[in-house]
Amino acid sequence: MLLLGKSRSERLAVAIGAVFLLWAVLWQQSAFGGEPSVKPVEPGVAAKVDDQIITLEELEKVLAPQLAKLQEQRFQLMETKLEELIEERLLALEAKRRGITVEDLLKAEVTSKAPEVSDAEVATFMTQNRARLQGDDAELRPKVRDYLRNQKAQAGRHAYLASLQQRAKVEWFLEEPDPIRVPVSAEGAFAQGPKDAPVTIVEFSDFQCPFCSRVVGTLKEVVRLYPKQVRLAYRDFPIAGLHPKAAKAAEAARCAGEQGKFWEYHDRLFESQAQATPADFKRFAEQLKLNDKSFAACLDGGKHAAAVQADVEEGTRLGITGTPTFFINGRLVVGALPLEMFQKIIDRELRRQPK
Known part of the structure; x- marks a missing residue:
């Protein structure tokens, strides 16, 4: 469009006409199949399939x-x-x-x-x-x-x-964000410490895992240092692909637990990881003065096989891929961490408790 040689008022009139023409074209595109208008996204919605909504909360829960x-x-x-x-x-x-x-x-x-x-x-x-x-x-x-x-x-x-x-005067202002917490139950698990303890540690472990063995002493020290503040619960997560005898060891520990000796048997299994046959499991029961017949019937009959498998399925649902894995008040912690790391996390959890 050539505007040279026209007066200022004429140029202004032409410009205004061009703006109205452009508006008319855009309105026609919108009204007759042009670019669709963008609908506002509802807060907290990640996706929609027909009338079914997938929320951000649902997505975060699955990926917790x-x-x-x-x-x-x-x-x-x-x-x-x-x-x-x-x-x-x-x-x-x-x-x-x-x-x-x-x-x-x-x-x-x-x-x-x-x-x-x-x-x-x-x-x-x-x-x-x-x-x-x-x-x-x-x-x-x-x-x-x-x-x-x-x-x-x-x-x-x-x-x-x-x-x-x-x-020097060094001040730290970096604050740890409130951790993402995963709801994990300790119900039915063998546990040490008061039921009303402000900090609950749920451990998923494998009796044939060397890293799990290394952390046993650390966890004993945690229980000793926090006798009223910490409850430690043990759940099974035998990794069959790496430790084919670990599931039977977990059953044996539960059989010992029926006679009130779970933690003693737990320690014996971790101390003797190379010995993992049914004969070894029965010998450990004898050493702990358990009722031999009751223990053998429990172990040979696979009484607790389903319970061990249920723990494995729950651990898999929670995203566990290795042992030991801990949930400290629902906060995910992986690996045989040193005592100082457990103390650091526990102390933070205790500081979060209402006064």
Whole structure:
């Protein structure tokens, strides 16, 4: 459209006419099969199939175990990175105060003060880790010495940073989000601790799993440290593909539980994981002075096979893929974690309790 040579009023009239023409075209497209108008999405709706609605709440409930893992991983990443950034800032501030570079600061306070690695330390490390080390001793010694030297330097760095934190004003404002909780029942499970404990730990475990065996002592310490605050419930999740005898071991523990000796038998199974035949299970019952005939009838008759399988099905529904897996007040925790991690989570749960 050429508007040159026309007056200002004429150009304005032409422009207004063009706008009305464009509006008319768009209205006709909408009224006679043009682009469809977008309907507003109802709050909380993820999808609709005909008249059937799938809500976001429904979707999140189905994915709760996976979402809980992702949320935990996200927070751990943020917590770790924040600690690194704080350390970097502390080093930079101290270097600036001294008028030197961070590299020179670390050389002066960490590298130069790292103790030497003795021949005895190298020899001790090689003896203790012989099964994992490959190569002859002449090749290994300098590598082991470098490794131990780095370990000592890292320990010195951590100690120095701790001293800087004590002198500086460091405040953390990163808060852990309220965890996604998965409703898990402890009803019918063998348990230790008061029923009204503010923290319930539901463990899904496998009597033939080596990682499950490692955490037994840790859980005993948890129960000892929190006698009134924690209830520990045991549920079965034998992984048949890896441990074909684990399901029968779980049945045997339940048979022992009928005679009031579940936890004693539980400990015996984890102490003797290599011994997992029906004969071994009956021998353990004899050692614990159980009624032999009742125990044998229970085990040989598969009395608790269905109950063990029900636990497996429940664990599968909850998204469990490995053992040990814990639900601490519904909060998903996976693996043979150290005592400090259990304490950290339990203490957080206790702080959340109403005063």
